Amino acid sequence: MAGAIIENMSTKKLVFLGFSVLVFQVISIMVGALIAPSPTSAIRYLATKCINRHRARGWLVPWGSKRCQQVHSFDEPLAKTLDANDIVFSVHVPLPGMEMSPWFQYLLAVLQLDITFKMINQIEDDVILTIDAGLAYRDNLMSEWTTKFHSVEQRPLKCTLAVPKTYENEGRFYHCEPIPLMELSSVAHKYFLINLRLPVNDTVNTGIGEIKDIHIVGIHQNGGFTKVWISMKTVFTPWIFVATAWYWYRIRLTGRPPVLLEKLIFALGISMTFLNVPVEWFSLGLEWTWMLLFEDVRQGVFYSALFCFWIIFCGEHLMDQRLRNRLSAYWWQVGLVVFGSSILLIFDLIERGVHLNNPLHSVWASDIGTKVSITFIILAGISMCLYFLSLCHMVRCVFRNIGGKIQRLPAMPEARRLRYRGIIFRFRFLMLVTLACAAMTVIFFIINQVSESPWHWGEYNLQVYSAFLTGTYGMWNLYVFTIIFLYAPSHKHNRKSGECKHTDAKEKPESQETQLTCGGQGANGDVQDHRESG
Known part of the structure; x- marks a missing residue:
């Protein structure tokens, strides 16, 4: 060179x-x-506990004119009559009065669980959380929800308790690591709806503790x-x-x-x-x-x-x-x-x-x-x-x-x-x-x-x-x-270089040093x- x-x-x-x-x-x-x-911006959503007794297909909306039947706490008398499979956690993205935009580029969703400590219902080691999750979208508040994705996923549940596991500390909350839920590479619609269900039977979601609430943290790039x-x-x-x-x-x-x-x-x-x-x-x-x-x-x-x-x-x-x-x-x-x-x-x-x-x-x-x-x-x-x-x-x-x-x-x-x-x-x-x-x-x-x-x-x-x-x-x-x-x-x-070539063409250089x-x-x-x- x-x-x-x-x-x-x-x-x-x-x-x-x-x-x-x-x-x-x-x-x-x-x-x-x-x-x-x-x-980026991170927005925390508290999932609404919707009742779905007959487990009918369809989307449960947390607010609006077609909002679902809800329970605010699992300690309510109505909630005590329900089975865990009758509860669907619903989150509307974004919050009321707002809308998503393609300028946001992507959307990440992370789960954070509020789980209380109970001596008879503790979180087991290396337990796996099974999630029946669905995602729907629409572009105006009057249209029906369109299914985008639906899948049954498994995530490792890692939680620790900062106090000794004794009867005196019942009701204390575990500290659980955030659980990645979803990653959308394009935000092409204005409204999204997430429905989560935690199915329970003899082999699924056993040893996950007593879940009180589910939070979803939505992360997107600022427009x-x-x-x-x-x-x-x-x-x-x-x-x-x-x-x-x-x-x-x-x-x-x-x-x-x-x-x-x-x-x-x-x-x-x-x-x-x-x-x-x-x-x-x-x-x-x-x-x-x-x-x-x-x-x-x-x-x-x-x-x-x-x-x-x-x-x-x-x-x-x-x-x-x-x-x-x-x-x-x-x-x-x-x-x-x-x-x-x-x-x-x-x-x-x-x-x-x-x-x-x-x-x-x-x-x-x-x-x-x-x-x-x-x-x-x-x-x-x-x-x-x-x-x-x-x-x-x-x-x-x-x-x-x-x-x-x-x-x-x-x-x-x-x-x-x-x-x-x-x-x-x-x-x-x-x-x-x-x-x-x-x-x-x-x-x-x-x-x-x-x-x-x-x-x-x-x-x-x-x-x-x-x-x-x-x-x-x-x-x-x-x-x-x-x-x-x-x-x-x-x-x-x-x-x-051109001058040298021109000189060489006319006459031979006097010495090697000239070259x-x-x-x-x-x-x-x-x-x-x-x-x-x-």
Whole structure:
């Protein structure tokens, strides 16, 4: 990659570029902090206890003109005459006077159970909760409910009691872990209705304790944040696409086959463009239930390309390495990336792929599914750890190599000294930018873990988590753009090469040193020192 823009750019222009990138980075952070609301909202719904004595088919509505017959507490005289199978827990989403919107993008439902401690009806260890769940929808308050999904699911019930299990502590509530119920990848309707029944017989739902109430926590993305997020994607998409197309055009102008590193930079630009394309605009009018899976695939493609770029960039800058410009030289590291990405893709296809047909299903519901999922995650984690160890080792080798070359630069011929100086500068600059990106990601992550609540700055409320998301997204776009721009072939290098060719056509160079000064290139695009090969 001899003759890249970064080698010919003046210090003033390079500083201006860095300052411009920093300004855009600050803007992307402030957009999330000042304009975007919190990314998600969680609303708690108390399930209404509807009576369904004859267990007739149909939907039981908790409120409105057709509301079901209800009991407010299981301690009521009427409730004592009922069987557990006669109770249906009903939840209307959203609350009265509100409606859902496609801008919410997705809807997650989590169960929280209020279970009281009774000496004669305790929660058994490793008990499984069986749920007969159904989901219906409608788009106006006057129409009938349309069945969307219905399934009988099982979930592990994990509860603990903070006090000793004695008669004196009867009536105390267990502390139960939230139970994932449902995941909708599209909110294409205005109203949803959830009906839950906990069937009881000799083998089902025994040892689950005495359930008093069921709460459902609905989690969705805020519409205001979705508008900001899609707007950022709409802005970044043409920017990165044009930069990638321009980069490949400059490569073609060199009149030589692109080297491995140039292909990787081009692939990185394509993956970033693929991640940026705002297909969410279409999901606002269409019920695309595969959007969450598609988003995970796009992120996986980008991070795979980024990890491969890092390892190959370091390898190509090992100046004494003989096997250069060959993908096979990095089969170990690239194989780890492909293996880890494939494992995560398979896990995602199993988890989210099943939701395409049944959003109530979860791979974590069974012991086998849990073990398989944990195995996949562990294998992917091991491969990523091995990759980063290999990357750290390669970076260490490069810096050690650079340290030795710097000490010998004054004694080198001018052409060779310029070559190594350009390589060293390119590598150090990229490592500086990369470390800055990684540091910002870690800093934002720590801030987000400390507090997800808004920060107050005078009259303004700063949404920290929104700033983390928009800042990280903008940072990676700026990072890819910087790489594409700085490592594109320079027109100055092309002009100098043309001048050399013109001189060679008229007269033979006086010495081999003249050829080196003109910048002869080898197969891998680097300046060759013919005296060294001789």
